[in-house]
Amino acid sequence: MASRYKDKDAGVLLTFGGQWISWSHTAMAYMAFLSALVVGCALHFRKIVQNEWYGYPQEWFPSVSATIGDRYPERSFFMLFIAVTSGPRFALVGLWYLLTKRPGRALPKAVAICGLLRTLTCGGWTYITSTDNHDWHDILMIAYLVLTIPWTAGCIILSPPNAKAIKYRKYLASAFFGTLVPLVYFFIQHKVHRIAGAYTVYAFFEWALILLDVGFDAVTALDFETFEVVVKDVGGASKGVNKSCVPTAVLEKEKDKATAGVFSAGFRLGDALDIAADVYHGFVFWSILTSLGVVVWFFPLWYMGISGYEALVMSTVAPILLAIRPLRALVVKNQRITHLLSLTGLLAYLIEDPAYRLFAVGFGVWMACLGWAATLYSDSTQPAKLEMRILAWTVGLLMSSVAKFAWHTNNPIWPIMHGENGGWNGTGLVLAVLAALRFTRRAPLESGGVVADRKGSALLSAFGIGGLFFGLHSMLSDTSTMILWVWDGYPIRGPVSNVHGWYTIAAMTAGLVIGLYKPGLVTTWTAYSLACVGAATLTLYSQWRGYYGALMLAAYLMAISIPLIGHAAKKNPAVTFGLGFLIYNFLVLFHVWVVAYAFVPGGPLVREHSDWVTLTTMLLIGAGVFDLISQKAKSSHDGRRRPHSTGHRKYHLSTLGLLNLFFLCASFLRFPTNDYKPYHAEDRVLTAGIWTIHFSLDNDMWSSEYRMRDLIKELEIDVIGLLESDLQRIIMGNRDTTQFLAEDLGMYVDYGPGPNKHTWGAALLSKFPILNSTHHLLPSPVGELAPAIHATLDVYGTWVDVFVFHSGQEEDPEDRRLQSEYLARLMGSTDRPSILLSYLVTTPRQGNYNTYVSDTSGMHDVDASDWDRWCEYILFKGLRRTGYARVSRSTITDTELQVAKFVVPDAQAAEGGAVWEVSEQLRDRRVAEGEVPEGWRFPAMFRGEGVRGHRYHVFDEPRYYNF
Template sequence: MVSRYKDKDRDGGVVLSFGGQWVSWSHTVVAYLAFLSALIIGSALHYHKIVQNEWYGYPQEWFPSVSATIGDRYPERSIFMIFIAITSGPRFALVGLWYLLTAKPGHTLPKAIAISGVIRTLTCGGWTYITSTDDHDWHDILMISYIVFTIPWTAGCIALSPPNAKAIKYRKYLAGTFFGTLVPLVYFFIQHKVHRIPGAYTIYAFFEWALILLDVGFDAVTALDFDTFEVIVRDVKGASKGVNTSSVPTAVLEKEKEKATAGVFSAGFRLGEALDIAADVYHGFVFWSILTSLGVVIWYFPLWHMGISGYEALVMSTISPALLAIRPLRFLVLKNQRVTHLLSLAGLLAYLVQHPVRRLFTVGFGVWMSCLGWAATLYSDSVQPARLEARILAWTIGLLMSSVAKFAWHTNNPIWPIMHAANGGWNGTGLVLAILAAFRFTRRAPLQGGNPVENKGGSALLSAFGIGGLFFGLHSLLSDTSTMILWVWDGYPIRGPVSNVHAWYTIAAMTAGLVTGVSRPALVTTWTAYGVGCVGAALLTLYQRWLGYYGALTIAAYLMAISVPLIGSASQKNPAITFGLGFFIYNFLVLFHVWVVAYAFVPGGPLVREHTDWIMITMMLLIGAGVFDLISQRAKSGRKTSDRRRPAATGHRKYHLGALGLLNVLFLSANFLRFPTNDYKPYHADDRLLTAGIWTIHFSLDNDMWSSEHRMRDLIKELELDVVGLLESDLQRIIMGNRDTTQFLAEDLGMYVDYGPGPNKHTWGAALLSKFPILNSTHHLLPSPVGELAPAIHATLDVYGTAVDVFVFHSGQEEDPEDRRLQSEYLSNLMGSSNRPSILLSYLVTKPLQGNYNTYVSERSGMHDVDETDDDRWCEYILFKGLRRTGYARVSRSTITDTELQVAKFVVPATEADSVSVWTAPKALRDKRVPEHEVPEGWRFPAMFRGEGVRGHRYHVFDEPRYFNF
């Protein structure tokens, strides 16, 4: 560093000197040689092998991807690695020269960019030298890390670019094209990986190669800046001192740089301010984590009471801001905000409380204090617009962070009180960070005491309406990225978005909406914008597939955009009304949106039965009331609100924008790791065996109020289930935490999944997991004139080349016999309409050989009972036709749920003759039972569940599996 500031004009003996631009040119030439030589040699020697992928080869695929080209084949891989090794020297020199060029005393950004450049170089070596064949996990980790560090490197290079108009222009174009290329790259990769479209991987390969060319090209632009250096480095033009060597004025160039980087780096970076924003955002994340957990722990009790339990009253924990109407109490809360926010962390501590009732009340207390604390903080800070805006952004970005965390944890929040170490929880870590964040969040003194803030116009009542509708929309639709995707899901073949592939679109829409709400408030507080939001809500409610999801993205962007002005306006009025009444209205909508599906169990339920459309209309009308208040305030003020008018101090925005960018990168990283492999293999393919099960999972909450996905996963895996039907599986409501158990199970077990009728179909859920490809699936709502809706899935699977139909069905409750009769006739006709081998995995609510049983098992349906001598059943049944039944077992649930897991084994006929013999076999032959030793070993059930079993799971009722001769 000393030599950096020596007299650069003093001549000295130079043994060797060359222009600094040659560092850039050598890096560019050798890097391009590494990739292009591998492409040429690989195409010449192994063309057909490197264009081959897991689905197609030449001629459908005719251009190789980067990974295939530089992968495992000799000699191209070796030549590539030699050139990459040579590239490392110029690369490190390039990063070093860039730092010397841009470093200024007292500036932190050049150091940060230099560090990111070094890490980026190291990770590049990592993913190029460790191929996916060597170690798939580390290859992916290093590749993601390289992409992550490319973002600050690119933005930083533009922000720090010397006053060189040509270099700035090239960097803008190359960076924009690079990141723009990522969109079609991901699209065609999905077309290849998920939809298996021939030729899609070839198009993907072109975009992948384009990224390589653009990435190296971006670094090549440094040649235009490094001509100011002479090695041994001597600054002969003074560019490192900030001298403008361009004919374009410095002010114009600085404006161009600020525009290219969205102004993020236009002001100095201060670690203290960054920590403040990080703490604020994390505290916002904690608020949403506690709030979204309340519904889950409440839901536990009506599940076990099979109706209203009384504990539902805890949903009113959110109305605590109403206490701010009491002046002495308002003064006390405002002066002691730190205490209030720290007490709210009881909602995170609740995981240490084992007793479900006490845990519920602990969470309720946390929600009570959290809503009170945030309302008081917003009210207190409303006298300073910039500080208020920072709080609002922390609150809303906290919601986005919650959605990111839930995606990474397969729709569970890692700090929820239903999580602990055994099922993937990070409760302890989350609590420690929450305490630190709360202390920093409250380190500033309150800006006002208990006296009411001067009313700046508008109606507190209308603001309360707007807050109620807004918070319901944010919570019900945006607290999990898969919720709206499942609204528009309609089965196989896939014709719409998929949760673990397209969920980032929701995050992107939320991000864009929030940025728009901050930067263009006048744009979002118009009736035009409101109308666009209403259209989005209507499309989401009325349509499926991509059209419905476009509506979802529209309403997501609108809700986030309007949240900034709505919350800001509400904060400047009486908080007891705007937030106290607002949360009360929110609670009304929460109950409303449970009543539409739980109508059979709640007072007045039939009045709102299946009326999600009414909920959406109510939500948008309430938000409209808030928008009306905003527009009225603007009209009465007699001035136009300029889009560019900002609070006095907006330095916080660059940090909030950085937080949004970081969260998007983290989401995409999790998205990459969760991307489906489609490498799904049945357990006993050599025996042509299909093991099927049916399980009522009780909404994935076990008897002790813990999330049960991991325990379910273990039992399903150990029983070697190839196909399993799950009932009571729809968790996409506020009261159930907006979760989706099937995502974790499908990805961890390597299975295809059909979620079944979505959350806007008003059922308790039916889902199908399969090791075999799902060729087609349709969803059915069976006749239910009185009671709860009965969902069914009719799926056709490709089982060892044979099309097999699987039906998953949940019948109506016992209290409605006419519903169950109509449902039995509907399902019998549906099963009878198929002449393919079939399996029914069901919840029938009937006794064997009696009543509706004889409609399900009949000539009309063609179905047979898996074991008609099992007279202990009432709910779960497995029926079949056209398959060789070889075994049947009942496995105890332990404390996972309230229903056992029933399992059956079938052999799929291999030839047409086998198929005919199965269909025509007499009943006596089909029902003949044999001892286990007469059954091939591959057909047997796992021995680990005999006797006492493991973890509370054992064969019961018969105390052992039953095997059949045919």
């Protein structure tokens, strides 16, 4: 480009157009990747297409990471050119800032900072490979992807009035983020399902991301044409001059369309802090509410029936007090005090005594429900402010679900958490106080004298609120709940919690956006009918079909929340929220009664009827929708009920984006490695255990996952059955202990019969691949259902069957007899080596014991001389039993951990199943520890007093056997 400067500008020695910075950046970046690809394919093609499962010819195109990785010389080519790219890259970011900065605008600075950090993190993950340091490579890669979002959005928002550049940015950004969906899909096909060729397809999408990412930045060449270096703006673009033939107003409209108009009103830090405080306060509400069931549940566990503490479930009905006018005025005028007092529910973690901790949580829930009902009611005359409050509540629920996913289904600020088990209670409490102060910093315009909307029925609104809150809490307070409803074992044919949980978050997000921008779309019978179809599909079907219904239901529940809560807020709060929460409480009890029918009055009437619970929920929501639709039909001025100011929406949408991004980062960190190794493979030893985990609450009402993990790891257990493990109900916190244990210990997991199968749970964790598993509900004509898992494992190349089983309770002898016969036939149906990890409720060598240990089952007791058992038993056949131990549980649960060691025959010897069958006399011959190899022995750390309250007991030391 010819210089526009005259000779009088003697200081200018060289000038060139600013677009050459963009072109040089593009050329060097593409050269870095493509040169490595060409050199790598030429020199190491078969090595760089090889992955952990397949190589050439199943996989025939390398991934980006394999191409630019550790091999010489392709890595050197890549690093050379990427280093040269850094200069134009920093210049590109600087020129973009100069082009877009305006007086009084903070966004250009924020985008420039993101661009600089993005450049630095790019250098981080490219120069630090996964081989050099896997953790830092992943951290820097995630940071780069996170920063790409604000950089991309910021460039579109700040685009100068250049029609061609705006068009290209829209197309390239859409293609980039659209490519992420198939990229993740094919990575899952490769990593989880191990499909041959999937990694090659994934590699193509990965390369497409590189091309699109660099291409997006190349568009700056169209904007930098007005720049000349030494940098002075010779074209006037930085002054907002529009040199195209397209009117500026049209181009601005195109920019608004590209960003949904969200950022057209500018950015104010104070407003952003307001929304952040609102959403966090909503998160605190859901954290306190969802913790109530867990701390209540602790007491009937110990009483084995109604304890009396269940009455605190009714803490949510506090809004009924708003029926008293003076009290309502007092609460509305003093909302700050009410909301601050609700934080007692977070302070409860400081109370050691479980009963007092429960009372503190109950008080916190009481004040939270009272405060939020008063806030919604007092703000009901201000449409924009009411919408902000409702979004704070609903986005707070989504934040709660995201936090629970990041903490393996535990909420980090629950009162069952503390520093020792992963809690962030102190940090959460400080933030909660700050959020509550900002949330209540503006006094309500009305002081309790708000005139309730007499249009419509407050009773129908109460029905709708009760059904809605139960649906949100029971289904959407944890991303794994609906996934476990449709789980049916191995091989995997549906979604899994740690891989596909984001689909639930995405559906919730989409529902919120639809409810926010298109409330008329969701307040129709068509939308309600589709939600009912989704609920029915979730209830009746498993695998992906059932989950598709779950996603429909999730989107609808979030979408209808905004108009339904907004409509209810305008009516008498004592009815809509007080009665609404009372109905919610009955639904909570209803959905516990369907599984706890053996312990509660009237329980058999609703035994195993989760379908009735779902039907009742949808009918109640339908009542609220009926009232909404009726009022919409009667009003010819529906538009006037909409908010006059929607400036807050951009911050809420940004918050939703950040929460989704945080979830995806957590999902990346939690993605299964599938690199699971047994402890003593060299000796072909399988260590098996059985443990009743008491719903993952220890004797002092703390979540016990960390302590369980430590004991399982230190005992070197390869396969373990967990009983009383189904926590996917409101009363149990909608948790899943197996996720944390499986991921931290490096084990495959079968959750067992899901929460819609009405059992107390049976789960299987295994260091060995689970080839197949089926779930059984054993005959239970009178008492509680007895769950069982029949799984086939690949143990050192030998197929071994493992059964995990929980028998019915002592009070129902006929149930236990029928169950023993069923399980005996099930175990006898296989001639493969087998292990039973069970809870049998029988005396050794008496009664039903002789059905489990019989010719029908073919099973043997791991130690028939162990007379001091009643519940837990380990049986086996076709394996060489080498050791058996009983380990005290300390205060983790109310049941010990039983462990047995077996040597597994090779696949050829295992054919026929009887290779290790020997006489009873030889089978029971015990030997000293010194007579068995080192790899067969139990850890010595649990001898004597043991550690942390865990020790070998009953026998005082492990037993070892010759056969």
